[in-house]
Amino acid sequence: MLRAAVRTAPRLGRAHSTAAEAFRHVVMQRHAAAAFDATRDVPEAILEDIMQLTRRAPSSFNIQPWTCVLVRSAAQRELVGRAALSESNRRRVMDAPLTAVFCADLEPAHALPRVKAEAIARGKDARQVEDLELAVGYYATHGKLASLVKGVAANALSPVAPAPQPEGRRAWAYKSAMLAAQTYLLAATAHGLATAPMEGFDAARLRAYLDVPARYALPLVVATGYAPPEGPEPPPSPRLDVTDLFFEDRFGARPAAS
Numbered sequence: 001m002l003r004a005a006v007r008t009a010p011r012l013g014r015a016h017s018t019a020a021e022a023f024r025h026v027v028m029q030r031h032a033a034a035a036f037d038a039t040r041d042v043p044e045a046i047l048e049d050i051m052q053l054t055r056r057a058p059s060s061f062n063i064q065p066w067t068c069v070l071v072r073s074a075a076q077r078e079l080v081g082r083a084a085l086s087e088s089n090r091r092r093v094m095d096a097p098l099t100a101v102f103c104a105d106l107e108p109a110h111a112l113p114r115v116k117a118e119a120i121a122r123g124k125d126a127r128q129v130e131d132l133e134l135a136v137g138y139y140a141t142h143g144k145l146a147s148l149v150k151g152v153a154a155n156a157l158s159p160v161a162p163a164p165q166p167e168g169r170r171a172w173a174y175k176s177a178m179l180a181a182q183t184y185l186l187a188a189t190a191h192g193l194a195t196a197p198m199e200g201f202d203a204a205r206l207r208a209y210l211d212v213p214a215r216y217a218l219p220l221v222v223a224t225g226y227a228p229p230e231g232p233e234p235p236p237s238p239r240l241d242v243t244d245l246f247f248e249d250r251f252g253a254r255p256a257a258s
């Protein structure tokens with residue numbers, strides 16, 4: 001099946017004969033950069049394209065519950081460095097000309113007026129728009145008690161009819177924010193940039209230094225720039241085997257393609 005998919009993939013040109021090959025190149029090229037060239041800035045046109053590509057990331061109900069602060073000035077990078085939990089993380093944000101701080105919106109109801117207006121503009125009827133509001137309120141559950149009540153209700157209903165399992169608003173927001181962050185990583189890599197995704201930062205400090213409102217959590221910081229000119233490419237980091245990661249039809253069953 002994989003071979004058939006590769007055969008039928010659209011042709012792109014000589015350098016990368018298929019979209020899959022171009023994508024493979026980007027995926028294999030991306031790695032967590034250990035160091036950056038402190039003398040080389042990210043061109044505006046490249047940053048603009050990365051922003052345009054990142055905003056195409058999927059999100060739950062298309063709420064897009066994320067924002068990203070692009071930290072570029074030396075003074076602000078210095079502050080981000082002060083929030084680092086390790087010297088290696090601090091070094092990266094000090095050397096990289098750009099650090100993207102991804103913010104996950106824990107109060108997605110703020111986006112509802114926009115999302116509802118978009119849904120109406122796209123021809124959704126009043127019922128569908130109302131369902132959207134209910135669903136967002138349901139998934140992005142606020143508070144332990146509400147989660148507990150919804151969890152009990154969902155477990156009771158589940159044997160009779162499919163019931164959505166509630167989860168905390170943080171988990172809900174992180175899902176979409178991290179897909180945006182991954183899109184950013186791949187877009188930056190496609191432009192020849194080095195990236196270092198990092199969670200090792202004091203979020204309270206980061207929030208204060210960057211004026212991030214309290215309703216946002218900070219799941220990921222991505223130092224971004226060019227790799228230093230000297231030094232060989234690092235070998236790819238190890239990964240679990242495909243058969244450890246993928247099952248077919250049932251958990252634990254080996255996929256036929258492996």
Ligand SMILES: Cc1cc2nc3c(=O)[nH]c(=O)nc-3n(C[C@H](O)[C@H](O)[C@H](O)COP(=O)(O)O)c2cc1C
Pocket residue numbers: 030031032033088089197198199200201220236237
């Ligand atoms: C959510 C997340 C948090 C991470 N936090 C850090 C970090 O604080 N410091 C660090 O050096 N690397 C961090 N990394 C990088 C990982 O260590 C790295 O992605 C992993 O070892 C695989 O290596 P590769 O990205 O080069 O393939 C983080 C990666 C992810 C996805």
